[in-house]
Amino acid sequence: MNDQSIITIEPGKRGGKPCIRGMRITVYEVLEYLASGMTQ
Numbered sequence: 001m002n003d004q005s006i007i008t009i010e011p012g013k014r015g016g017k018p019c020i021r022g023m024r025i026t027v028y029e030v031l032e033y034l035a036s037g038m039t040q
Contacts (some may be wrong), residue, residue, distance in 0.1 A: 007021065009020070
């Protein structure tokens with residue numbers, strides 16, 4: 001599995017930021033949660 005099958009960029013969704021496929025959560029948000037100590 002590669003990153004391209006998980007991460008999508010759609011201009012009309014979340015301002016064109018990279019998102020997790022099928023969800024409205026950005027990659028930035030996931031990394032921010034992990035950096036703050038949240039576990040998987």
